[in-house]
Amino acid sequence: xxxxxxxxxxxxxxxxxxxxxxxxxxxxxxxxxxxxxxxxxxxxxxxxxxxxxxxxxxxxxxxxxxxxxxxxxxxxxxxxxxxxxxxxxxxxxxxxxxxxxxxxxxxxxxxxxxxxxxxxxxxxxxxxxxxxxxxxxxxxxxxxxxxxxxxxxxxxxxxxxxxxxxxxxxxxxxxxxxxxxxxxxxxxxxxxxxxxxxxxxxxxxxxxxxxxxxxxxxxxxxxxxxxxxxxxxxxxxxxxxxxxxxxxxxxxxxxxxxxxxxxxxxxxxxxxxxxxxxxxxxxxxxxxxxxxxxxxxxxxxxxxxxxxxxxxxxxxxxxxxxxxxxxxxxxxxxxxxxxx
Ligand SMILES: [Zn+2]
Numbered sequence: 001x002x003x004x005x006x007x008x009x010x011x012x013x014x015x016x017x018x019x020x021x022x023x024x025x026x027x028x029x030x031x032x033x034x035x036x037x038x039x040x041x042x043x044x045x046x047x048x049x050x051x052x053x054x055x056x057x058x059x060x061x062x063x064x065x066x067x068x069x070x071x072x073x074x075x076x077x078x079x080x081x082x083x084x085x086x087x088x089x090x091x092x093x094x095x096x097x098x099x100x101x102x103x104x105x106x107x108x109x110x111x112x113x114x115x116x117x118x119x120x121x122x123x124x125x126x127x128x129x130x131x132x133x134x135x136x137x138x139x140x141x142x143x144x145x146x147x148x149x150x151x152x153x154x155x156x157x158x159x160x161x162x163x164x165x166x167x168x169x170x171x172x173x174x175x176x177x178x179x180x181x182x183x184x185x186x187x188x189x190x191x192x193x194x195x196x197x198x199x200x201x202x203x204x205x206x207x208x209x210x211x212x213x214x215x216x217x218x219x220x221x222x223x224x225x226x227x228x229x230x231x232x233x234x235x236x237x238x239x240x241x242x243x244x245x246x247x248x249x250x251x252x253x254x255x256x257x258x259x260x261x262x263x264x265x266x267x268x269x270x271x272x273x274x275x276x277x278x279x280x281x282x283x284x285x286x287x288x289x290x291x292x293x294x295x296x297x298x299x300x301x302x303x304x305x306x307x308x309x310x311x312x313x314x315x316x317x318x319x320x321x322x323x324x325x326x327x328x329x330x331x332x333x334x335x336x337x338x339x340x
Contacts, residue, residue, distance in 0.1 A: 002054045004045030007326070010319040015056065018114070018122035020067070026125045027067035028081060032141035033116035033315070033336040034060035035325050036174065037261070042111055043322070049111050059085040059109045061116030062131060062140035063338070072125040081128040082140040083116070084148070084293045085109040101287040108287075116141070117318050119338060129293065132301040142307040142333035143300065144293070146174035147182075151296045152288035153236065153258040154179060162187035164233040167223055167250050169193050169243055171203045171211075175260060177308045177332045179236050180206055185303045191226060193219045202331050206308065220246040231255060241265030248274050256281045308332030 001009045021027050039057045041047045062082045065075055075081060086108045088100025095103050109115045113123060131140040153175075154160045166183045168176050171192035183190050184207035191210040192203045200211030210226055212219040223232055231252035237243060241264025247257060248271065257280065262268075274280065288296075299305070310330035313321040315338045325334055 001043060001057065004043065004051075007043075007319050007323055009043060010057075010322065012316040012318065015054070015118065017120050021069040021072075021122055023069040023071035024124055024126070025069045025122055026065050026072055026075060026128060027120055027122050028061070028063045028083070028128065029066045029120055030061045030063035030116055030118060030141075030338045031137040031340075032062050033058045033118075033338055034141040034145075035321055035334040035336070036060060036145050037263070037325065038108075038145075039110060039115075040322060040326055047111075051111060056114045056116075056118045057110045058115030058117040058336075059111070060141050060143075060145050061109070061121060061338075062137045063121075065128065066120075068125065075125055075128045079128070080131050080137075080140075082131050082135075082144055083109065083121075083123065084127045084129060084290055085145055086287055087113070087124050087127060098291050099289050101289060117315060117336060117338075126290070129297055132297055134304070135300070135306065138309055138312060138335045138337075139306050142174075142309055142335055143178070145287070146178045146333070147296055147300070147307065148288035148293045149260050149286065150175050150178040150182060151299075152285050152292050153260060153283065154182060154234070155295075156288070156292060157283035157285060158234045158256040158258050160186065160188055160234050163189070165189040165191065165227065165252075167191045167193070167219075167232045167235045167247070168208075169219075169235065169237040169247060170239045170263075171208070172196070172199045172328065172331050173238070174307075174333050175238060176236065177203075177206070180208055181305050181308070182299075184208075185299075185305055191223060191232065199331055214243075218246070220250045223250040227252070234258065238262070239264045240268045242268070244268035245271060248280065251278065251280055254279045254281075256283065258283045258285070260284070260286055310334050312337055 088103030238261035240262035
């Protein structure tokens, strides 16, 4: 894109190939990329992050290393890799403790770094990881951003345990569908909400224990009925807006709410009395650390979980792919096929 705006601002055109990698960098020839909501926010220019123009979007990708800087020793030419999307300044208190996603100078693919809707991408070698065994390039592009975000929310922050209950608001998006997969794998009881009966049916096929159509029923009341008035242990709400207060009221005493977005509005009404009197905890996060990414890779390999792929578009139809996401039609990840 050459400027911010609607889908019509996306162009399929030749851009310059990335130049020689710095000593700690590599160049990856991408086979696949995957879409995230952040791509749309970045296209619209509403994140507050200043993006150099012209710009290539895309935080997720997978491919093969074709160039390595002289100091790179963790990967080599010809390696098939998936990408951890964030890199920091390398010096601040966050970077020096492995949390460079919290660095104030953090650069993320498709944001301050050129992204993955392209044939080539240049990035630090330490952001390249071997693709988990048996995963296709489509799957390897589809999981990093949403799964590492989800991992931090559900495992590091909320500490969801086997036998606990989780309510996922708005099943269908990448983070929500990843949450369903991980939660079922670790043995949690999962309730999902959606305005679409079709998506609720799909969620049940992927293991959801209950589905509530929030257009037809009050999900907070429904959760109370399902749990004999107890409430759930954890709520994942990246919708907020009108939904937020209901999410809080669906929690059991001592419950945890995790959020990484506010698609329906970032300034919801909040009853603070419900938070303190019920001993609730609220965790906000975006992305996750390299260490969390490593834990996730190991989990993906051992559990054999594969990200749910909604659809695959050729790179040149990236605009149509973003339209599908903007209209909220997807269940799982939308992938771009870059090269064979
Ligand atoms: Zn830093």
